[in-house]
């Protein structure tokens with residue numbers, strides 16, 4: 001019997017590679033050998049594939065079955081190869097007859113014992129990888145039809161059971177209808193939230209706007225119920241809209257994280273991810289035993305990662321953010337190799353001012369001892385705190401703010417200012433290799449992108465008196481540039497740098 005060959009995809013992070021599945025059925029005692037560095041989930045494919053084939057009414061070969069997956073050196077993980085293995089066995093037996101496009105077709109799907117096709121993770125990045133490797137046809141679990149409809153460059157066919165594969169090869173199946181980006185699936189499904197929902201909070205709103213302009217991390221401190229979550233969840237509405245490539249990249253990350261579609265890949269709104277403070281380090285950073293999954297830091301790529309009640313996080317969990325915050329990506333090491341995910345997010349932490357939450361400049365009623373309040377604040381480690389650019393106080397709106405008839409500014413209005421400001425910084429940094437003020441290298445801040453001479457003197461004095469750290473020195477300058485861009489200035493002068501210092505130190509409420 002001839003050797004049958006079909007294709008599937010192995011994912012590493014969101015990057016995919018074509019894997020060839022070869023099946024040889026030869027005379028000999030009935031046996032099944034799987035070659036090519038399979039992990040345990042893949043090794044168990046034998047039982048699933050056999051049961052699915054038999055329960056779908058096909059015959060299982062009573063000979064020696066050898067399944068070889070190549071490239072041989074590449075560790076292969078997951079149950080999504082099941083469908084490809086089953087198809088290759090059916091082809092090798094002559095149950096199915098290959099068509100002329102088989103060489104450019106990938107198969108993805110996990111088999112249930114009854115022959116139904118189960119959803120798998122990572123269909124979207126797999127299809128992207130297929131198309132960039134010359135495969136323009138795919139058979140996928142029917143549950144991923146919407147995901148597949150976003151990639152018109154790949155003809156996708158969704159199947160619910162293994163039996164339908166016969167139809168695919170013999171009579172053809174209806175193709176998944178491709179959707180174009182102009183079909184405004186877009187913002188309609190997004191919750192309608194807007195900055196105009198927030199009364200008062202001028203200082204905190206300004207802090208959010210500056211954070212959006214320069215990509216600066218933000219720490220919101222205030223009593224419970226003052227709207228920290230409300231403010232944080234609206235930051236994506238003032239960030240520039242995502243390009244279609246960026247939306248696709250983010251949807252690909254979400255696709256690897258979960259079998260079910262969790263994010264509309266056509267959405268141009270940057271993601272907002274708000275894990276509970278009980279989140280584990282693996283869920284935050286990424287990892288996992290069965291196939292590496294991206295963590296919250298990657299799900300919020302190009303958007304906002306918000307952690308409320310940050311001091312309640314388990315000790316050490318938040319400190320794992322330090323490296324991704326510096327690098328904008330995360331490397332997760334496994335025995336099978338290192339997986340990279342992008343993780344360039346805007347971090348927003350929120351905390352009550354003290355354990356009881358009532359401590360504030362204005363309201364009384366807090367009975368926490370000063371030492372307790374101090375310890376509470378120290379639950380966010382110094383090194384992490386140092387990486388946060390803006391500390392903003394959020395308090396209950398005053399009576400005057402609540403009864404004011406002036407409508408607060410809309411997200412659209414603020415977003416336009418953010419876009420203009422970012423345009424100004426992008427122009428300034430053209431050809432230099434970075435785009436946002438938060439990305440200005442330290443060396444450049446000392447020369448070409450320094451502040452005015454008198455403003456620099458203030459900064460040096462703050463450094464000498466240990467009001468700010470060396471990292472803080474650079475962070476304040478970057479922040480000052482964002483203030484300049486928001487105000488439409490040319491370069492940071494004394495008042496820009498003083499405002500940046502105050503924002504850094506949490507003195508603007």
Ligand SMILES: [Zn+2]
Nearest residue numbers: 354356366368
């Ligand atoms: Zn208290």
